[in-house]
Amino acid sequence: MSDQPLFSVRNPWFGISVGVTAAIAVLSAVAGLIWLPLAQPDLKLAGVWDAICSAAGVPRAAVQEASIKPDFKTSNVVMTSEMLTKADQVSIGRGATLAQRCAICHGPQGVSDAHSPNLAGQFAAVTYKELNDFKTGARVSVVMSPFAAAMSDQDMKDVAAYYAFLPRVPSNSLDTGRPAPAVVVTGAPMRNIPPCGSCHGDIDNKAGSPWLGGQSAVYIKAQIEAFASGARRNDISEQMRNIARQMTAEEIDQVAHYYEAQP
Incomplete structure (x- = not known):
């Protein structure tokens, strides 16, 4: 057995193992912090240091680009809970x-x-x-x-x-005993669909969300389908479009007829 100390710079095997480990660490750092970030086509980076900061999750001084604006007009109305609640x-x-x-x-x-x-x-x-x-x-x-x-x-x-x-008037299809569909009461969390009632009444009302009770089922269905297809897109933050895209045809029909039957 050799009397050469194991952890010694004069031990060739120790030197080789340290060198290989260091080389692997350097190559991993270069690949993970520089090469991979720069290889992503959708990630806009100003340089090598910017790539390192991005990969490490450190706030970076990225080049500020002009925000991308949609190619269609969006709503310019700012909604608040107290908006137009005190008319004379x-x-x-x-x-x-x-x-x-x-x-x-x-x-x-x-x-x-x-x-x-x-x-x-x-x-x-x-x-x-x-x-x-x-x-x-x-x-x-x-x-x-x-x-x-x-x-x-x-x-x-x-x-x-x-x-x-004006007072709300129930539709000719009023049926207060009609059971609420699951998507109205609980939504569909796995598809990122919140309960309809959390914005449109029953549970709560969100500023800017219309009261749907008593509306025509034909109208409600047409609007949900328009949001889903993108034909209608004046919803703030694209909230209704994101929901409508995830709804099934059966859910849309159920929601439309349920709200038509409500007061």
Whole structure:
């Protein structure tokens, strides 16, 4: 047996093992911290140091690029829980006059028989947002867009206040005993679908989310399908589009008929 100390620089086997280990460590660091980050085509890096910081999870001083904007108009309405909740009588009265032009589709009292949305009792902020989106082109309709284009901001607020003032009227399909579909009550967590009721009533109401009770099943189904296909895209942060894409045809049909039967 050799009397040469095991951990000694004069021991050739120790020197070789340390050298090989160091070489592997260096190659691993180069591959993991530099080569792999730079090889990713979608990762914009300013240089080698930027690649190292990115791989190590350290905040990096990356080159700030202009944010990518969608190639379509998005809603410019900022929603808050207190938005348009305190309308005065003058605004409501003026809105009643303006709303006469809306009666052909939405009914004289805000209740439609033509599968247009019922506006009676709808949250003022919701009606205002949709009118604003029609006006700016964030939401497009061959019927509504021309109407909204001629409305001032005050006109939209007054019309929204008037419809919010009207009492909600149940549809002809009212059935309060109809069981709620699972997607309304619990959603589908595995598909990132929250409960419909958490935004649209029953459980809670999210600012900007319309009250769906009593709406036409035909209308609700058409809107969910439009969100799913991308034909409608004025939802803030793409929240409805992300949900609608995950819903099955059966779930869409169940939701539409359930809300039509609600008060």
